[in-house]
Amino acid sequence: MSQAATATISGPFAHNTNTVQRTMFTVVLALSPATLFNLYLFGWPSIFLFAVTIGACLATEAISLLLAGRPLWRTLTDGSAILTGWLLAMTLPPWAPWWIGVLGAVIAIPLSKQAFGGLGQNLFNPAMVARVALLVSFPVVMTAWIAPHPLFSDHSPSVQQSVAITFGGEMPDGVTAATALGYVKTELSRGVPVAESLTEYGRDTTLTYTPDLMDLATGYKPGSLGETSAVLILLGGLYLMRRRIITWHIPVTVLGTLFVMGTIFNLVDSSRFAPGLFHVFSGAAFLGAFFIATDYVTSPVSEKGQIIFGIGVGLLTWVIRTFAGYPEGMAFAVLLMNSVTPIIDQYTRPRLFGRTRKGEPLPIKVSP
Amino acid sequence: MTFDVKAIPLVANFNQMMAQREGAMVHGIILGIFCLGFGIFLALTELATHNSIADRAMEDRQNSLGQVIPKTIHDNNPVLDTLTLKDDEGEDLLIYRARQNGQVTGVAYEVHGSGYAGRMKFMLGVDAEGKVLGVRALSHKETPGLGDKIETKKGDWILQFVGLSIGNPPLEKWKVKKDGGKFDQFTGATITPRGTINAIRSGLEFFAANRAQLLEVK
Amino acid sequence: MKLFPIRGGIHPDYHKELSGECAIETLPLPTRLYLPVQQHIGAPAEILVSEGETVKKGQLIARRQGQISAPHHAPTSGTVIAVTEVPAPHPSGLSQLTVVLEPDGHDEWVTTLPEPIADPFAVPAEVLAERVADCGIVGMGGATFPSAVKLQLGIRHRIDTLLINGAECEPYLTCDDRLMREHADEIIDGARIMAYALGAGRIVIGIEENKPQAIAAITVAATAFPQLEIAALPVKYPMGSERHLTLAITGLETPARKLTADLGVVVHNVATARAVYQAVRFGRPLITRVVTVSGEGIRTPKNIEAPIGTQVNDLIAFCGGFAQRPERIIQGGPMMGTPLPNLDVPVVKGTSGILALTAAEINDRPSDPCIRCGSCVNICACGLTPVELAARIRHDDLEGATKLGLLDCVSCGSCSWVCPSHIPLVHYFNYAKGALAAQDREQRKLERTKTLVEANTARQERLAAQRAAARKPKAAPGGEVSA
Amino acid sequence: MQEYILLMVGAALVNNVILARFLGLCSFMGVTTRIDTAIGMGLATTFVITVSSMGNWAVEQYLLEPYHLGYLRTVTFILVIAGAVQFTEMTVRKVSPPLFQMLGIYLPLITTNCAVLGVALLLVEGKMTFIAATVFAFASSLGYSLVMVIFAGLRERLALSEVPQLFAGPPIGFIVASLLALAFLGFSGISTT
Amino acid sequence: MLTAVGSLTAMGIALGGLLGVAARLLAVEEDPLEQELQAMLPGSQCGQCGFVGCAQAAVALAKGEAPVTLCPPGGKAVAEQLAKRLGVSVDLSEHAAQVPMYAVIDEALCIGCTRCVKECSVDGIIGTSKMMHTVLAETCHGCGKCAEACPTEAITMVEIPRTLATWHWPKPNAKHIH
Amino acid sequence: MATPSYGRIARDGLWDNNGVIAMLLGMCPTMAMTTSATNGLGMGLATAVVMAASNFMVAASRNYITREVRIPVYILIVAANVTFVDLTMNAWMHELYKVLGLFIPLIVSNCLPLARLESFASKEPVMPALMDGIFMGLGFTLALTLIGAIREITGAGTLFADASLLLGPAFKFMEMRIMPADMGVLMMILPPGGFLVTGFVVVGKRLIDIRTGKGIQMSGAHSV
Ligand SMILES: Cc1cc2nc3c(=O)[nH]c(=O)nc-3n(C[C@H](O)[C@H](O)[C@H](O)COP(=O)(O)O)c2cc1C
Ligand SMILES: Cc1cc2nc3c(=O)[nH]c(=O)nc-3n(C[C@H](O)[C@H](O)[C@H](O)COP(=O)(O)O)c2cc1C
Ligand SMILES: Cc1cc2nc3c(=O)[nH]c(=O)nc-3n(C[C@H](O)[C@H](O)[C@H](O)COP(=O)(O)O)c2cc1C
Ligand SMILES: Cc1cc2nc3c(=O)[nH]c(=O)nc-3n(C[C@H](O)[C@H](O)[C@H](O)CO)c2cc1C
Ligand code: SF4
Ligand code: SF4
């Protein structure tokens, strides 16, 4: 056994078994139950859109890498592009046309990730940038939620119909439905108190599908391609925590803040402000808290920073949902907090051993 | 013949001051001179353009009023024939009147409603019977491609109100279809039409409430 | 006893079972011993022997130079066959001056060994420190700082606690564990001597909980002495680091750029304690040490008491050679140890282990981009942000890295261990620390040059003035120029 | 009170001077390489915008309106701003030398920052009362400072990442600004009246 | 008309006066070099150079703390001008890393002429006339003047060898990280 | 500094040192006025007129302006020119004014004219200064029109919509519809689109410069 005269790599000579690839695919695994449920719930069009989005993310990643002259295979298989595509797809309206997925991929990968230098260099969450850009650009398409059409059920579209929906852009009549958040928001804009519209939501006959309470809990309701089932998302999130991929700091603070803000204001004025539980269990709150706000690259690195980040996301989500024009605020809140992440990072560095917060050596204390 | 500016005492003095660059006042004087110069320049320009600009402004206003009050129904200049009333909120509201042979044949005034992104202002023309002569968006901040279809440039939607009045359709039908009314909303944008309809309706109600004053001949 | 929590830390695979149950064996005398002049922190020792000389076991062959330095002794009797440059056990593969000794097989002690000190608790502390210094004892926990210097701390500081570091938190290594199991009495005697020399009233022996037999053995041996306490430490790397050990046991956080001694605490390794025992009780210099030879690459891992200067080759041969092709040979533990350039380098006083690690054990792979997972930040026991430090160093912002605490990093390796992207974080820090030191040297040289130039010009002027003065009355006699 | 809060939120977040109104972009792209400088620039600009807006409000109210001199608005406003900058510089230097140390160097830059004139013109357009005008000016400049600091933070991190040559420098700066503006669109629709 | 011209002029005079007073009260001692450099800079105060404005950029340039290529708006022309004024070269290839050297005297060739001794400004060469000379390695700062002076070319400049004391880990290969 | 040749001035203004895409000045109107190519063109032309006039005036009076009041005087000159353009256009080119009227006062707060006054007009003779103003203004126009065109096509699907209002009925032919309106990417005409397109135009300039062998001019090299 002989080694080169100079050993080129300094220690340590032990590593844990974790890798980027493993991390990413663990997240994919954790997302799978919720995804499968929703693909079932929304049928073939959603399956097509899901496939197109992930495929387009991989393709755009490959093209960017080729243009940049970087190694292709290793980066392509690190799972980050798949995950970005997956999460992007999960936030799209399930029956959106194919080009939404492709355009989203172009915004997410080349623009929001590769222009910054690839994995780990981007400042904003690529999936959320894509989602927000699409929402802002195509508000009509991006808010066309549909009622559940479970696979194999009577009113589920056939494969041919589904091809027409996803690839021909032919949205059949009478399938769209409002999400609870959207419903409350539009009703509020015409002066219907929140409490009333909340009860109305379950009864409104002009909607093609209205979920009851049980449906709301299990996720049998209109919503984006991956967000409807809080229970399954929670399951995935807990699995990620167990595998130590994520810690409690972000999810708990996001949901906690959302709940607290909702509850306080609801107590103050229940006609204007929706209750805390409603905020937590509707829309992308769970998906965002467990899978999106936790994106390593765009959230603070220290635990203290993550707590601040989580509170910020929760607060802004509530503010945007409650006061701003868009019904759903999670994506914006994540992007806004992404933008202050570098500053949070700077001011939440841990205290150095043996130094004060300011970096001065500690005063000498002698043991008693 | 040569003429040396420096021969003028003031200029010579000034040049000397400049050379020494001393005294705070020199800077004041320089800036003052520039201000004086440009002040005169601008004042003269204003003088020269004043009437012309006023004419243009009048034409503009006539033209825009012309869109909500057809030229055929009046022989006066509505821009100059104005009246000020208090609106529902107690604010002053400027009213333009169109007359034919001294009789008020129509009035026009601003109405506003709240849209998706804030206040939208419209000019509403109403004839003596309380029927809409015309509506135009004066200013709004609605989203291009969605809410801006209330502009005539982007669509005919706003033209459908001509000839309508309270009662035609009935008051409870002054709503978008989604809310059980008569009027179409835009796909994906209900708030803008809702606000617009509200604005027109309340404008007509204002007319009804103040009809006597509005049509009064003075 | 009540322990205090330390921030961060990791739980690597310990692999201690490979050699944990192997009793310490003594290595048969090798055919050659290589004794480098520098086996410690401080100035290199000055060689006293020359080629061809015969020496006896324990004979002084290199004496210390200056305040912080250590002497070296012949581990056995034999002939000096060369005094020459030999590759050092150092990743650079560079050579250093080394005494090459050919043992004669008699293993004959020199007659001039210092007298044993019968009652060490009756002599002045300086005598003990002097003895430790003369016996060439350096810290055997890895830092190889001359122990005598630390023993003299009692003079300038009020020391109340002596911590004996039996944490042995590095994976694979079991030499301290075996030492505690087999020589608990000697360790405790050495510790008591050191505590006496320091004027410390309290001795705490800190041992990680994964060494129950060692804890038991030490507990038994310590029962006679009430001033001794035993702390069973939670298993967490880097518990053995001096500052963290002090924090865990005493609750005192050592201020940056200060010594634990400023808090009244001195830390010594268990092997150091045993070496002190031997030096004081028998006058024996430090000429052997226990080395753990382990790793999946070694056929039969062992704990070996080997003479200083034994070649790594000989140790591995004694363990039956390689079982499978090792990826790297490491001196020390896998976390903080250094790779060896080849196997023809000697064991020195600080060599606690020789590990032949396979690729699977090291589990290194080419690095991926940092995904900012934050693991490195959350596990760093020193509160650093390795991710940002490395980024700054990569962009040659050494000043920025220093501001972030680069020099407070103890190079424990936890961050590299945990990084899912396998970024060589510690390598960055090592590079940066080295580059900063080089800058420092350059700066000092520049200043020195400046003063020298000034002195030179001043002298030239003076000479010129003298010459001018001399020329006035009479023509100057040319010729001599002083250097 | 509530109307002032709405006014402030509107001016600072919804219609942010930089991201929505596009004012003061040159300093936004230029003076944001470090957080410290961005903070300094933000403070100095906040000060000048607030002071000069009060001055401009007075000029509008007591000179331009009554004498129908609207056409001199830009000219007079600019003079007031130049004066306000100079005045700020002098008082700050007299009153608080340390503050001057911090802000002094930014002051000359501010005269040519169009956010200052832009805010003044917006005040006139909005026909605000003196207090509303002051609150509006203050909130607008706060929004300016906020975005400056955020952007500086992002750029500091950008400096440590591996942006491809083709995009390094201004292009990636613009892309970041674009994404930041996109995020701020989330506030749109917050009714501020 | 009169109010317009009058008020504008009044404002102008007032402001001008204010500025004049300010300029006088707040006059700062300005380094002529700085002023000269500042005059060469575009004066757009754009801050792209990383300084808050041209004045600060000029200060840094004068102190030699900023490269002459700092100013993007100024482009190549300004860079060249600055370089000329400051007497530096803009050619970046000249910045290539220099390895520290020291002088070694080949004892066989040294004739003891002492010329090198006179050249050395740090007294790094020992020896007297007619005797062989040696260089004190730790004193020599590698200027190379002695090598030029030596009539027999006995002096060569060699790189300072790395030792255990000066060795340090190299920078990790950048390719490890994208 | 030797006075550059007219060719140099033209090249600098139009491309090499373009106010927007090389010097990154005048960013505010660049973002605000480029929701369509027509807006960009109009704003650019109005700015060019002001720049030419201001450069001329400053160059002519540069010897009479003291250092202390330099900036106020320059701004005064720009503001006066802007007001002049504003008034005369309103009076005599009213149709054009209705399109551009809103933008004109904003020229005062554009840093590009001021930068050229400081760095060029205050040091050079009248004629080169005038040329610099014209070409810098045209370069500005070019950049704004380009950015406006990209935003308009992608965002609204048209190109040079309403150009006939700006340039007269003869230019009706310029008004084009590239794709149906509902395919427009709304974001492009909203603020994010402004930044994005400007960034990519700078990238485009770099690519062209690389092609023509000039290499990337790292403007703002310190920034990233
Ligand atoms: C970016 C964006 C801009 C919008 N702009 C408008 C608008 O200008 N006018 C409008 O009525 N609705 C607008 N909306 C839609 C509203 O949010 C809301 O969904 C809609 O008015 C409700 O109408 P619906 O009941 O037809 O869904 C916009 C939505 C988005 C996402
Ligand atoms: C007076 C005194 C000075 C010391 N100076 C140093 C020193 O310069 N460098 C050093 O590494 N250790 C020095 N030490 C030893 C440290 O206390 C400590 O033992 C050593 O840094 C190794 O600690 P570690 O193994 O935890 O890294 C000194 C000790 C004493 C008593
Ligand atoms: C990360 C780290 C881990 C360490 N682990 C141990 C250890 O397990 N056992 C030990 O004796 N010394 C360990 N040390 C060295 C101690 O800090 C300290 O130098 C030593 O205990 C002092 O004793 P000595 O001078 O007798 O060697 C470690 C140092 C560091 C930086
Ligand atoms: C816990 C976790 C959450 C993630 N969330 C996101 C996400 O929300 N959006 C996304 O584009 N990528 C996400 N990723 C993938 C990856 O970090 C992302 O591709 C990088 O942002 C690209 O640089 C996530 C990865 C992990 C480990
Ligand atoms: S552990 Fe590695 S990947 Fe994670 S933040 Fe640290 S350096 Fe980056
Ligand atoms: S090697 Fe340094 S930075 Fe890394 S964990 Fe250890 S102390 Fe922290």
Ligand code: SF4
């Ligand atoms: S980059 Fe040039 S113009 Fe801008 S501040 Fe620096 S020196 Fe002045």
Ligand code: SF4
């Ligand atoms: S190279 Fe220079 S410093 Fe070194 S010995 Fe020669 S003259 Fe002296």
Ligand code: FES
């Ligand atoms: S144009 Fe430069 S700051 Fe506005």
